[in-house]
Amino acid sequence: MMIEVCGVTKSYGAGDATVHALNRVDLSVSAGEMLFLMGPSGSGKTTLLSIMGCILRPTSGAVRIAGQEVTGLSERQLPRIRLEQIGFIFQGFNLFPALTVRENIELALNLKGIRGNESRRRSEVLLERVGLRDKAGQWPTNLSGGQKQRVAIARALAGEPGIILADEPTAALDGTTGRAILDLLRELAHEKGRTIVVVTHDNRALPYADRIVTIEDGQISGQGPEKGDG
Amino acid sequence: MASLAWRNLFHDRVRLVVTLVGIVFSVVLTSIQMGLFLGFVRATSDLIDRSGADLWVASSGVVNLENGIPFSERKFYQAQGIAGVADVRRLTINFATWKKPSGSDESILLIGVEVEGGMGTPWNLVEGRIEDLHQPDAVIVDELYKSKLGVTGIGQTVEIMGRRARVVGFTRGIRTFTTSPAVFTTLDRARRYFGLPADQAIFLLVRLSNGADIEVVRQALKERLTFVEVLRTTEFARRQAFYWMFETGAGVSVLIAALLGLIVGVVVVAQTIYASTMDHLREYGTLKAMGASNGYLYGVIIRQSVISAVIGYSIGIAISLAVATTSQKTTTAIILPGWILGTLFLVTLLMCMLASVVSINKVTRLDPAMVFKG
Numbered sequence: 001m002m003i004e005v006c007g008v009t010k011s012y013g014a015g016d017a018t019v020h021a022l023n024r025v026d027l028s029v030s031a032g033e034m035l036f037l038m039g040p041s042g043s044g045k046t047t048l049l050s051i052m053g054c055i056l057r058p059t060s061g062a063v064r065i066a067g068q069e070v071t072g073l074s075e076r077q078l079p080r081i082r083l084e085q086i087g088f089i090f091q092g093f094n095l096f097p098a099l100t101v102r103e104n105i106e107l108a109l110n111l112k113g114i115r116g117n118e119s120r121r122r123s124e125v126l127l128e129r130v131g132l133r134d135k136a137g138q139w140p141t142n143l144s145g146g147q148k149q150r151v152a153i154a155r156a157l158a159g160e161p162g163i164i165l166a167d168e169p170t171a172a173l174d175g176t177t178g179r180a181i182l183d184l185l186r187e188l189a190h191e192k193g194r195t196i197v198v199v200t201h202d203n204r205a206l207p208y209a210d211r212i213v214t215i216e217d218g219q220i221s222g223q224g225p226e227k228g229d230g
Numbered sequence: 231m232a233s234l235a236w237r238n239l240f241h242d243r244v245r246l247v248v249t250l251v252g253i254v255f256s257v258v259l260t261s262i263q264m265g266l267f268l269g270f271v272r273a274t275s276d277l278i279d280r281s282g283a284d285l286w287v288a289s290s291g292v293v294n295l296e297n298g299i300p301f302s303e304r305k306f307y308q309a310q311g312i313a314g315v316a317d318v319r320r321l322t323i324n325f326a327t328w329k330k331p332s333g334s335d336e337s338i339l340l341i342g343v344e345v346e347g348g349m350g351t352p353w354n355l356v357e358g359r360i361e362d363l364h365q366p367d368a369v370i371v372d373e374l375y376k377s378k379l380g381v382t383g384i385g386q387t388v389e390i391m392g393r394r395a396r397v398v399g400f401t402r403g404i405r406t407f408t409t410s411p412a413v414f415t416t417l418d419r420a421r422r423y424f425g426l427p428a429d430q431a432i433f434l435l436v437r438l439s440n441g442a443d444i445e446v447v448r449q450a451l452k453e454r455l456t457f458v459e460v461l462r463t464t465e466f467a468r469r470q471a472f473y474w475m476f477e478t479g480a481g482v483s484v485l486i487a488a489l490l491g492l493i494v495g496v497v498v499v500a501q502t503i504y505a506s507t508m509d510h511l512r513e514y515g516t517l518k519a520m521g522a523s524n525g526y527l528y529g530v531i532i533r534q535s536v537i538s539a540v541i542g543y544s545i546g547i548a549i550s551l552a553v554a555t556t557s558q559k560t561t562t563a564i565i566l567p568g569w570i571l572g573t574l575f576l577v578t579l580l581m582c583m584l585a586s587v588v589s590i591n592k593v594t595r596l597d598p599a600m601v602f603k604g
Contacts, residue, residue, distance in 0.1 A: 055601070076524075079518070079522060080521070086521070094512065096237075096513055112521075159520075167602045
């Protein structure tokens with residue numbers, strides 16, 4: 001399993017005012033699987049994604065990433081796990097406006113210690129992969145929403161992570177562009193056995209899922225291979 | 231690839247200008263206030279510092295140059311006989327009234343010196359010679375005070391304490407802390423203006439022989455001359471500056487203004503740098519999610535603040551130096567010595583870095599949900 005979440009609870013506040021964002025959640029995601037997390041707003045999807053991404057620590061329970069227990073790791077060790085194992089894709093793209101398209105990707109490579117010509121070569125390969133090689137020198141502000149998300153995908157792939165966590169990757173995109181992004185993500189999942197977890201509200205995205213997990217009130221309320229009408 | 235810190239700063243020119251304006255304002259404010267304070271300190275003690283004497287003999291308990299009490303000239307002759315003393319000169323100084331050619335009065339600080347010997351005499355003469363003081367009724371004034379004293383050129387006659395005086399020379403840059411300009415004349419003429427008996431002096435200026443131990447000579451003078459104080463020039467200058475700066479309270483306001491300048495500067499810079507970091511908070515959150523260590527984030531934030539500090543300081547100090555240069559033509563000099571420039575650079579750097587450290591706390595405690603919000 002690439003991701004194993006065992007009995008994870010995430011609480012805020014104390015005493016009577018305690019709020020459980022997640023309550024004893026168990027979930028495993030295997031390599032090459034494209035899993036969709038669905039549920040109403042405030043159900044705990046993003047909290048679960050943050051915990052799987054080692055950004056947020058659970059109040060109790062255990063999380064294993066690529067077989068490594070990460071719950072007990074220190075604040076100094078967690079960035080290393082994120083850097084080596086996880087790539088993020090955000091709803092708002094989160095590109096760096098002061099960097100060009102190529103530099104946004106190079107930044108991710110630089111974090112892994114890849115610099116200079118090698119960084120440039122790899123960023124061009126990644127841009128080629130997402131179909132944006134001709135946009136390398138552009139500023140993010142000059143790109144369409146779909147192009148920005150492609151850059152974000154290329155950046156997430158830069159560190160060659162085994163896991164990609166995507167938060168509402170199609171929310172800011174029109175239907176056609178959204179489907180193109182999901183096609184790309186599915187290819188990425190299947191071509192190199194990457195684990196992809198997507199948080200979405202978008203029912204049109206469901207046909208792309210290998211598995212759909214529904215969360216309500218901080219608990220998994222259902223999961224299965226059922227896919228929407230698409 | 232250019233550093234993220236550099237790109238962040240220069241990508242948004244408007245934000246950069248706002249940041250730099252804050253730092254420049256702070257540097258200019260602080261340096262000008264400090265320079266004014268130093269200018270005032272120098273103005274209080276310049277007459278002592280530039281006297282050319284090693285030791286000053288003054289009436290016992292003297293607190294400042296302008297309030298010396300006359301003592302018998304016998305001490306002048308006694309001092310000459312002390313081993314290690316190369317030269318002794320007398321000096322009188324007091325406030326006097328100067329009647330301008332227009333008829334109005336002006337307060338002046340009249341200094342009577344012995345023209346020979348080169349102790350206590352005016353410096354930086356731009357017109358006339360010190361020896362011209364030997365001419366009848368001769369006085370030398372500073373060109374900065376021409377307008378205040380109502381004089382335009384050499385040869386002009388005025389009145390000091392109801393007696394005739396004639397301008398024979400001009401100095402450049404001899405300022406006083408009080409609003410009364412320094413006016414130099416001979417010892418005898420000053421005595422007449424003040425109505426001081428011919429056998430009295432207010433200060434003795436002592437120059438030591440080569441190789442003489444200043445402390446030994448000072449001790450010998452103290453033992454030989456009664457009811458007087460023997461002070462090193464630096465000691466008297468410090469006492470004089472302390473008197474005007476703190477005992478009169480006049481300098482305290484300047485010092486408080488300088489300190490306020492520093493505090494306001496720190497606050498302005500802190501707020502500017504903090505706001506700049508907050509503007510990029512989302513990007514730092516993204517970097518964190520991408521696996522950047524806290525050390526990497528600190529590096530970006532501190533580099534940004536250092537670049538801002540260096541650019542802001544350079545512009546600010548250039549403005550301050552221009553203002554200080556212009557001030558040399560006025561009666562209030564702003565002095566910016568190298569150590570002030572160096573100290574200010576370190577202070578600017580430090581406050582920028584401290585401000586960024588405050589914002590770093592915010593970055594390290596970022597709510598991860600922020601990264602995921604669209």
